Amino acid sequence: xxxxVRGLRLTTSSAAAAQHIDxxxxxxxxxxxxxxxxxxxxxxxxPSFALALCFRAYFMxxxxxxxxxxxxxxxxxxxxxxxxxxxxxxxxxxxALKAWSEGDIIKACSAWEVIITEHPHDILAMKLHHTLSFxxxxxxxxRSVLAGAIDEWNDATPGYSYVQGMYAxxxxxxxxxxxxxxxxxxxxxxxxxxxxxxxxxxHVLEMQERTKEGLAWLPYTPAQWAxxxxxxxxxxxxxxxxxxxxxxxxxxxxxxxxxLTSVNTDNYVDVSNQGALLKRLELMGVxxxxxxxxxxxxxxxxxxxxxxxxxxxxxxxxxxxxxxxEAARQHIGSMRTFAAGxxxxxxxxxxxxxxxxxxxxxxxxxxxxDKAAELLWPIRHDFARIGGSNAQRDLFAQILCDAAVRGxxxxxxxxxxxxxxxxxxxxxxxxxxxADVLASLGETKLAEGARGRAAKAAHAGA
Numbered sequence: 430x431x432x433x434v435r436g437l438r439l440t441t442s443s444a445a446a447a448q449h450i451d452x453x454x455x456x457x458x459x460x461x462x463x464x465x466x467x468x469x470x471x472x473x474x475x476p477s478f479a480l481a482l483c484f485r486a487y488f489m490x491x492x493x494x495x496x497x498x499x500x501x502x503x504x505x506x507x508x509x510x511x512x513x514x515x516x517x518x519x520x521x522x523x524x525a526l527k528a529w530s531e532g533d534i535i536k537a538c539s540a541w542e543v544i545i546t547e548h549p550h551d552i553l554a555m556k557l558h559h560t561l562s563f564x565x566x567x568x569x570x571x572r573s574v575l576a577g578a579i580d581e582w583n584d585a586t587p588g589y590s591y592v593q594g595m596y597a598x599x600x601x602x603x604x605x606x607x608x609x610x611x612x613x614x615x616x617x618x619x620x621x622x623x624x625x626x627x628x629x630x631x632h633v634l635e636m637q638e639r640t641k642e643g644l645a646w647l648p649y650t651p652a653q654w655a656x657x658x659x660x661x662x663x664x665x666x667x668x669x670x671x672x673x674x675x676x677x678x679x680x681x682x683x684x685x686x687x688x689l690t691s692v693n694t695d696n697y698v699d700v701s702n703q704g705a706l707l708k709r710l711e712l713m714g715v716x717x718x719x720x721x722x723x724x725x726x727x728x729x730x731x732x733x734x735x736x737x738x739x740x741x742x743x744x745x746x747x748x749x750x751x752x753x754x755e756a757a758r759q760h761i762g763s764m765r766t767f768a769a770g771x772x773x774x775x776x777x778x779x780x781x782x783x784x785x786x787x788x789x790x791x792x793x794x795x796x797x798x799d800k801a802a803e804l805l806w807p808i809r810h811d812f813a814r815i816g817g818s819n820a821q822r823d824l825f826a827q828i829l830c831d832a833a834v835r836g837x838x839x840x841x842x843x844x845x846x847x848x849x850x851x852x853x854x855x856x857x858x859x860x861x862x863x864a865d866v867l868a869s870l871g872e873t874k875l876a877e878g879a880r881g882r883a884a885k886a887a888h889a890g891a
Contacts, residue, residue, distance in 0.1 A: 463656070534774060550581065666702040728745075749794045801828075830849065839869050855886050
């Protein structure tokens, strides 16, 4: 029996294996490309190392591809045959893996939450719970679980900055911006290479329209992040949002072409960040050229995977963005079939939110913006159910606003834009659209006031 760097028991007799899994967990938290290599070294030292086998399967689940599920099941079967020889904590990790592989993310998170409650220094369980809760849009759960464990940590505990960064993000998603920024900046000071902490502060700056500060917060070059995994593209995405708010669409396209697409490979294309950015540009009236093509080609290969509703929405977005509406409709049909044959959070989110969102995107692409707005209006308050961050889901609010305006749904558009100018009062595009809608409704005085606010707005984007 060995222990990890934080004193948690590990069912392995190999000290080297224990050291390598510590390194793998650190690389995982640091978004380093070395995580898989260190995990392999741990299993080379001890091929039966239960937590390492579990961690390897967790990595495979993160690929979000159904083709890996048989191999994961084989690992689970192997581990279940010797559960009695494992610690309770390791048994719970196996249970979490099994639930996740079977599509029951809520059950997986429940197992990790038990681990965190009993072993608050299990940072692997903490990060996985954090990530999967984020996938489900459960911001309050993220904050609550971390708040219940973080007092057990301090500067002397290895990895404390990672916990600070997670807590910062959870606070930000709960709109506790001042505390989120304080924790996030402390995390980044403790570990300047922690992408999650850097990203957490970027979220605060985005939500508070502090775009110049945001650009200054993300001055990193590709060379500085050469050893980071594809998550770095999401941080670049935040940089692109700040540039977009400043009206610098040339810079946005440069970030897209040089930073975001740099993580693409034959087996992986960053559909969510890239598709969302292209759509935001198009909503601003920017011609994105042929950039949808590669995203659509990859999305077409993933039509039947259905690992996360959030990802499925972006596959549909990219197919429609490229004009392949037949494939987009095929994708929606596959989503419906998946939802009909399952139960639980994934099926409910797919059926209630993801399918209508994809339907609306296709309807708008077909020229039926009015029908798209009618479809999205009743579910607009439930977008959080499909996961992602507040900043990411704002795209869907923009799509609804655009559909209401173009579909001449003036009353809906007025309500949406009135809400939007209060949430983002320094964005010119919001005030301009609001003024146009008010004028269409004959509300001349309010329209004039909105145009005055548009003229004074410091930022261009929506």
